[in-house]
Amino acid sequence: MSRIFNSEIDAILEGTSRSFYLSLKELPRPIRKQVSLLYLLARTSDTIADSERGSTSSRLDALESFNDFCMNKSDNLPVLKDISILQRNESERLLLEKIEQIVSILEEFSESDVEDIRKCLKIIISGQILDLERFSSKRGNIISIDTEKELDDYAYRVAGSVGEFWTTMALQHLFEIDEKSEQLLFDTGIKFGKALQMINILRDIPADLSLGRCYIPASSLADLGLNSVDLLDKRNMDIFRPLYNKYLDLTDLYFESAVEYIEKIPHRQFRFRGACMLPVIIGKRTSSLLREGNVLDSENRIKIDRSEIKKTVKNVVMAVPFRNSSQKLLRN
Structure with missing residues (x-):
């Protein structure tokens, strides 16, 4: 089996991406980590947005805090403990708990790759924020x-x-x-x-x-x-x-x-x-x-x-x- 990050993060990736993991792990090595990391980051924001509990405002705050942390606009790690303990999917719970370690993977890539990952993630999160606002307004x-x-x-x-x-x-x-x-x-x-x-x-x-x-x-x-x-x-x-x-x-x-x-x-x-x-x-x-x-x-x-x-x-x-x-x- 093709290794992407390490056994712990790969297990989280497989547990959250399901059948899509079959594609991620077979991507060519030069882009495998970048694409897989974007998936993990987008899945994190999706898990925050789709949390079954918590007010809309608290989830929006968490999303924006997560976005700022990923975009290197803030050094403050988003507090996701209250959301993580609610997750029925063990992999999603671990994803939220390991977010600092996952975001730090960005440091392995070139400035150009980091910019492209952040650009796409920003667009994805904008859709998730719009979704939260739309369905609660x-x-x-x-x-x-x-x-x-x-x-x-x-x-x-x-x-x-x-x-x-x-x-x-x-x-x-x-x-x-x-x-x-x-x-x-x-x-x-x-x-x-x-x-x-x-x-x-x-x-x-x-x-x-x-x-x-x-x-x-x-x-x-x-x-x-x-x-x-x-x-x-x-x-x-x-x-x-x-x-x-x-x-x-x-x-x-x-x-x-x-x-x-x-x-x-x-x-x-x-x-x-x-x-x-x-x-x-x-x-x-x-x-x-x-x-x-x-x-x-x-x-x-x-x-x-x-x-x-x-x-x-x-x-x-x-x-x-x-x-x-x-x-x-x-x-x-």
Whole structure:
């Protein structure tokens, strides 16, 4: 198994990133730590924002304190003990407890890499802060975002920006391409990130509703005569289905851009291409399952089982050295 940091931090990374760890640990060595550290930092801020207890103002204060600490604007370590003891996931609890050690990893990188990590993290945290403010600024049990523009903005901040970051790291450390191809890589990289976030949003509707938030725009639901509360009833899936499929169609278009992204990566970059292929294949498969099932049925969560993920990993390993096999696997 490829080592990233040390056994302790790697265990936290694996425990918090789940299947995405399969991609992180296989990234080429020159960018593996940078990308993995960004994930840990973003997961920390996400854990703070999603804490089940604590007022909105206290979580916003903690987020801003964490952001200032990461950006080297403050020497004061954010106090996260009250949040850490609430975590049901042991890895997330350890993540918050080890934050000083994790942030210190920034010292291992060049000034340019640190600047890029901080730039992306700042965008991600801005999305998380906006989320906290949005879902606590109105009264009601469940709050929806208002428009598709807001949905797109959120997807960019928390995930599309990560596609930009991966691309920046790759171009700085792995390979060079012409200016036109470079711009295409950035454009499709943003859509790559958005695809993964949209899958999360469309898969996790019941879980988000239970937390009082809905990422399906209120204006779009209203066109069907629905509101966010109606999505609590699985019997409304037939009414919701046309809109749901519309967002799956958009997600699939983003995945097509992700495939284009991978095909633009120089063939010799086996590890980078393989690390990108895995979440795309898993995401496309998840999209297919979501089309077939009833996502509003909270008792039957739609996801790929571990055996299929293991099979996908094996297929990627076998296909990545060969152009035709890679294209066939990606476009299947």
